Amino acid sequence: MRLRHDKTAADKLAQSKFLIKNFPLKVNENDILEIGAGKGEMITQLALNNPNITYYALEKYPTVANKILKKINELNLENLFIITEDATKIDELFDGTMNQIWLTFSDPWPKNAHEKRRLTYKTFLEKYRKIMNPNSVLKFKTDNDKLFNYSVESFKENNWTIIDLTTDLHKSKYNADNYQTGYEQKWSALGKNINFLIAKPN
Structure with missing residues (x-):
């Protein structure tokens, strides 16, 4: 269900210490970023269970x-921060490299004319590369099979190594450590398989 627009949301965020306001942000090699975090179901659980890691x-x-922000306050998290910028600016937002980048249930932009908007399009992969180091990985999960297949080819064509992949995350060895997004819970409950891969730039 689409959220009703909250006219006060921007002000609430601006008043919070958990909103990052100044860029580029200095990050370290243990930090983890989720792009397109939605309501934060996954990343808040990651932050809760890994208090010594900083999440964005x-x-x-x-x-x-x-x-x-509401979940951060409810869970008393001190290691999760919010960025309300567009992913197209990702390589301008950070100073340094981080441990992991998560792409979770990104908009598939199914029309060919919108290919450049897909978060696994080559220009985005180049941007991610700039904030990753030789030990960093990108983790991608989606219910959209066409986007997943497209992304696998995009990684391969743009000099990334796919470390592992599965077309059924919830029946794989990775499920034990998997925290589900709200979108993931919805589609999984309807029997939809969830695709997942781990990749790194060469």
């Missing part, structure tokens, strides 16, 4: 990002 949730829509 990139969600450009304030109404949605405010849901993450």
Whole structure:
């Protein structure tokens, strides 16, 4: 269900210490970023269970990002911060490299004319490369089979190594450590397989 626009969301975020306001942000090699964090179901659980790791949730829509802020406050998290910028600026937002980048249930942009908007399109892969180091990995999960197949080819064509992949995350060895997004819970409950891969730039 689409969230009703919250006119106060941007102000609530602006008043919070958990909103990153100044860029580029200095990051370290243990930090983890989720691009398109939605309401934050996954990343808040990651932060809760790994208090010594700093997490960043990139969600450009304030109404949605405010849901993450609410969870941060409810769970008393001190290691999760919100960024309300567009993913197209990702290589301008950070100073340094981080441990992991998560792409979770990204918009598939199915029309060919919109290919450049897909978060696994070659220009985005080049941007991610700039904030990754030789030990960094990118983790990608989606219910959209066509986007997944497209992404596998995009990684291969743009000099990335796919470390592992599965077309049924919830029946794989990775499920034990998997925290589900709200979108993931919805589609999995309907019997939809969830695709997952781990990749790194060469």
